[in-house]
Amino acid sequence: MTILDKINSPQDVKELTVEEMETLASEIRNGILTRVNAIGGHLGPDLGIVEATIALHKVFNSPVDKFVFDVSHQCYPHKMLTGRKAGFTNPLENLEISGYFNPEESEHDTFIIGHTSTSVSLATGVAKARDLKGENYNVIALIGDGSLSGGEAFEGLNNASVLGSNIIIIVNDNEMSIAKNQGGLYENLNLLRETNGKAELNYFKTFGFDYYYVENGNDIEDLIEVFESVKDTNKPTVVHIHTLKGKGYKPAEINKEWGHWSLPHILDEKSETSSQSEDYNTITTNYILEKQKQDKTVIAITPATPGATGFGQDFRDALGKNYTDVGIAEEHAVAYSSALAKNGAKPILAIISSFIQRTYDQLSQDLALNNSPATILVNWGTIMEMDVTHLGSFDIPLISNIPNIVYLAPTCKEEYLKMLDYAVEQTEHPVVIRVPYGEVISSNKKDETDYSVLNKYEITENGSEVAIIGLGNFYHLGKKVKEVLKAENINATLINPKFITGIDEELLNKLKENHKLVITLEDGCLDGGFGEKISRFYGNSDMKVLNFGGDKEFTDRVPLKVLYEKYHLTPELIVADCKKCL
């Protein structure tokens, strides 16, 4: 019987000796590896935080004391100590436990959390609620993995520091973000590490926090000692712990960026697999590399997610000073891109759909209001089977209702490349491109469209009665719908709108001549999206309109097939709906 076998709640951790806790740490690491090997997931962050999590549960008293884990992708050890170990050790139960904090899973999880830099802000609210209610417990925020560079973390620190009561912020300093840490702040963390926390120049102390440093953040005894000493403090307190990302799994210790997150079968394979086949990321990076050779003002920008958008180490090395990783700082990434473009450079910012949510005001004020001709690529904009915190369904409502932005939806490689080049070379508009999701599709013919003529849709197949407007990824769904309609003896028109942010009034009016029904297909949330604008356009006419897309809802790892059935996003269901209107 292992130690872990005996742990069913944090209470059980409190009974253990330090030696037993060290054994437990190694069992937890096995659990993490077992899970990641089976279903993929966050590896390095979780391996690094094992000892700290054990020590936190030894010292504090969850759920009376409240933990808020930033990003929450470092919560695997916490989950294993709070009744959910089967989600790690038993491959059959892996999928029943999510990779993020979730109060629906356990009372030991305080919030659903998935985006970074939120923990200190949230914990400040928890602590203030406690104070207003006259209650008495510890509130502990765990922040790390580069999250300190996000604006919300700073705003939280600035306010937590004047709370005037108990709040304990554990800074998990593993020297890394997903990729390398970026920004001057991290020099200060270096200095603090080098001086064993003693340097007078101390980011946390500038706010007024009580400050503690633990050099070996993977030493359970050291951690327990410090946690005991700050427990029940009545002052805002920072405990800065120096941990090793990936600890206990050599490949992840050595290559920390690679080990941050892993696909399944990490243990089964000898080395990092890097697929050589073309995908939309390689198309992007090849384009940028080629362009930058011709133009020294081309610059690629990432907000700390270079891997997700294909900005690998070779790419970064090749670009040198024409590459900026701003760290987890999406707001700055957009403002920075805007200013670069406004001053004659050619920035290309690649950002994941779910994270562009962090930049609405910068898109509006810094970028769109200034009509800065920056290029922004939105990746992973699609309805998908994904954790509820990282959905790609909302970028169209978010971006497309901001004035001045040109939001483009390519349907294939050739269009994407043409749009990319248009975006980079033009000087009139902020241009955002929704990078196609999934396998590369080629039209096998060069795209000759002049995208400077805005809002011109393309009729790709002429027909009558029904017109199908298939946006971006869903253009191909539109093609299939056309096929099914053909079997019903309806020769539908197929349209590739290309532009998300505008209406082709001339084309839409012309459709009235010989169409009764227009259907729109978009790969995202319908509310506030593309199709509704078509519905509005036809509101005063006899044209019937059906909008197909996702519901306005948060879905948590729901299989795509289930979502497509629910949203009527299969050709058969769409055609059935059409027939009701004809």
Added chain:
Amino acid sequence: MTILDKINSPQDVKELTVEEMETLASEIRNGILTRVNAIGGHLGPDLGIVEATIALHKVFNSPVDKFVFDVSHQCYPHKMLTGRKAGFTNPLENLEISGYFNPEESEHDTFIIGHTSTSVSLATGVAKARDLKGENYNVIALIGDGSLSGGEAFEGLNNASVLGSNIIIIVNDNEMSIAKNQGGLYENLNLLRETNGKAELNYFKTFGFDYYYVENGNDIEDLIEVFESVKDTNKPTVVHIHTLKGKGYKPAEINKEWGHWSLPHILDEKSETSSQSEDYNTITTNYILEKQKQDKTVIAITPATPGATGFGQDFRDALGKNYTDVGIAEEHAVAYSSALAKNGAKPILAIISSFIQRTYDQLSQDLALNNSPATILVNWGTIMEMDVTHLGSFDIPLISNIPNIVYLAPTCKEEYLKMLDYAVEQTEHPVVIRVPYGEVISSNKKDETDYSVLNKYEITENGSEVAIIGLGNFYHLGKKVKEVLKAENINATLINPKFITGIDEELLNKLKENHKLVITLEDGCLDGGFGEKISRFYGNSDMKVLNFGGDKEFTDRVPLKVLYEKYHLTPELIVADCKKCL
């Protein structure tokens, strides 16, 4: 002839002696007061920055050197030195010059700027573009007035500090935000002021900036000396200057919050006028004060704009620890509110429509995803004659397409109070209320609606043929439309939808029985808004739908009458459009 008479460009400033510059400072102050007295505007921030602006133009070489002014409401002296003095000294020309940075007005303005905390981020992009192009000039960001507490400013500092080349950040420390500064960071600024910049614990140095301090930031000679010493630096540099907000106008020096911004006629009246008549702000504050007496967990929150939402000094004093000003930190304000609500307190966050744009991701991830029952009040949500940076047209598309949020639109005092109480007392949903804009309207009857039954619209007047759905502020426009239709012998149905975030399918279906046309009226941008969802709903039916509201565009101080004509938002224009459909 005054000195100012001779200043037509920054070049003319360079010729002046220090004595002449001091005279110029006083002439500029007169200009500021003349303008603010004539048309209102930002007073204290501009009065405080006069000497620094003169010194900047003396030392640096705009427009070759590039200035980026944060918030840009401290740009009046800059405008007067860059060819736009008539906009201050000549009341007839006041309105031709805006109160904010605008490149369309002058090559000395680098960006359109109106929201806070953006300058360092933008300046970093300007400097990087310069470096990529191999050019050579100074980039100067001016930040102050509490803007440092915003996340984007922090993200900018973190990245500016590792730029590796020239960027000069002037921190205008006037000890104030709009209201008092909030947060631990400002204690560090205190410490730096007290030690004449010598304290080792230094927020700016933690990032690695070269740091300079000017104790008398209203002394032209001192400023020139330091600016000369940092000019052409090749390192990221912070110059921290200590200025007096409101300098030169005693009432604004003494009461800095009051003097931050002023309505016209400040010089004509003896004392601060405080209207005692009821408005929606007093309704809000009276409600909160009353509620808090019964419930110690009720807490009012502002992100540094207490005045704009009626949270005056008496209110703050009465609430004590049940009031939090988080500073300019809208993201934190939302996360903090969410956590308070999730932990059993009753937060009421009041925020201006234009500034809630800074919180999309917090609304989505921290609040909505967690279904935290916080109450958020959106003020100034309306189409208005306003500077392009502070429009109130976009909150409906922004908020209403996020799942789980209940967004309510009251049409009168009684509804507002009922919705407010519902929001505060319920524990199921995040509830946002679009506070009515303008004069208080009373229905003179208590609202008995049960808002926990979501998405139930109310038919307030039964009719046929045409149904008018008038949302929030525009319900009253709907009433007028009904009157005009009546004159055309059309007895329209009038509907108060109350809920922005959902469709009353039952009611809308029922309308099909005896209506041909549904019109929607909303006081904001149509794209992504309320009306389009009604259009979508009726897309497969014979019902005609017309959506009335604002265009997706940025408008800059365009008179409301002009906007209403353009958008067809007068009863006559609406009825004319209706008749085309009937």
